[in-house]
Amino acid sequence: MRFSRQRELVADIVSGRKDHPTADAIYLSAREIEPNISLGTVYRNLKLLADEGRLVTLETSDKKIHYDGDLSIHSHFICEDCGKIIDLFESAHSHELLENMGLSVSSEKCFYYGKCSDCKR
Amino acid sequence: MRFSRQRELVADIVSGRKDHPTADAIYLSAREIEPNISLGTVYRNLKLLADEGRLVTLETSDKKIHYDGDLSIHSHFICEDCGKIIDLFESAHSHELLENMGLSVSSEKCFYYGKCSDCKR
DNA sequence: TTACGTGCAAAATCTTTGCCCCTGA
DNA sequence: TCAGGGGCAAAGATTTTGCACGTAA
Numbered sequence: 478m479r480f481s482r483q484r485e486l487v488a489d490i491v492s493g494r495k496d497h498p499t500a501d502a503i504y505l506s507a508r509e510i511e512p513n514i515s516l517g518t519v520y521r522n523l524k525l526l527a528d529e530g531r532l533v534t535l536e537t538s539d540k541k542i543h544y545d546g547d548l549s550i551h552s553h554f555i556c557e558d559c560g561k562i563i564d565l566f567e568s569a570h571s572h573e574l575l576e577n578m579g580l581s582v583s584s585e586k587c588f589y590y591g592k593c594s595d596c597k598r
Numbered sequence: 599m600r601f602s603r604q605r606e607l608v609a610d611i612v613s614g615r616k617d618h619p620t621a622d623a624i625y626l627s628a629r630e631i632e633p634n635i636s637l638g639t640v641y642r643n644l645k646l647l648a649d650e651g652r653l654v655t656l657e658t659s660d661k662k663i664h665y666d667g668d669l670s671i672h673s674h675f676i677c678e679d680c681g682k683i684i685d686l687f688e689s690a691h692s693h694e695l696l697e698n699m700g701l702s703v704s705s706e707k708c709f710y711y712g713k714c715s716d717c718k719r
Numbered sequence: 720t721t722a723c724g725t726g727c728a729a730a731a732t733c734t735t736t737g738c739c740c741c742t743g744a
Numbered sequence: 745t746c747a748g749g750g751g752c753a754a755a756g757a758t759t760t761t762g763c764a765c766g767t768a769a
Contacts, residue, residue, distance in 0.1 A: 479723055479724070479769070480769090481724055483724080483725070484724085500758080513725090513726070514725085515725065515726045515727065516727095517725080517726070517727075517728090517759090517760075518724080518725055520758090520760070521725085521760085536657035536658060538657060540663075540733085541758070554701050554703075557704065563701070575712075578715075579714075580675050580684070580712055580714055581713050581718060582675075582710050582711070584712070585708065586708070586709045587673075587706065587707070587708040588706065588708070589696060589703050589705075590703070591703040592701070592702045593700075597700070597702060599749095600742090600743060600747085600748055601744085602742085602750080603742095603743095604749080605749085620733095634750090634751070635750080636752065637734090637751095637752095638736080638750080638753090639749080639750055639751070641734060642735085642749085642750085643749095661732075661733070661759075662733070663733085
């Protein structure tokens, strides 16, 4: 794959953020640096980067795909009130059971839903 | 909420199936019994049933929402080759850790990705 | 040079919604 | 009766794609 300024920009934005932006949010950030970048290019590159394993997609519950540049194995907590996504590094699960069932696991996506401490008040 | 023939049909289809159909698949099934049912009605009722907790939505990776009528706590394995969704009843996770962080958990959705035993051959 | 990438806009998908008629209670 | 529900089609929202031009190698 050839180098492209736009693709690196998209990759940098996703990996530089601690939230879990949608394509549109990434597009808006990208336009601040590269005003002519198009939404199509952002989508194209997000898909390419996901295929290459340079970022992870999160399908939450809101119909939009969120992108996560943190490649470490972690889960997510999604607040049902404010929609905030919180990273959870504490819970890692055993894949042994699945391997014993003949399933080879390459990745996992775990979401927990509920209320965050802010919204509980 | 008033009784409706269409809503019960949608509910029956989802809970009667062991796969995890999309709205469109449910619509096609529904039309075999209720030929005049509309896609809008299917969507409306799926959303109502999800709100009522009579079914669960699965946001996998394919942009379409899948519906699961099995309300027991279980995870899903998604084959990256054939797209098959396999129920995993074996792995239940502890929520204690999250509660200790001030997060109240009301539900979870865990997906494992990899190759199923058929596709490994 | 030239195959890959981009910008732009149109198209494709999936889902929601408005409106008017129908129906369960 | 009459408020909630359905059918239909149009609208929304998000994502993908075709095409002509630009650019990295």
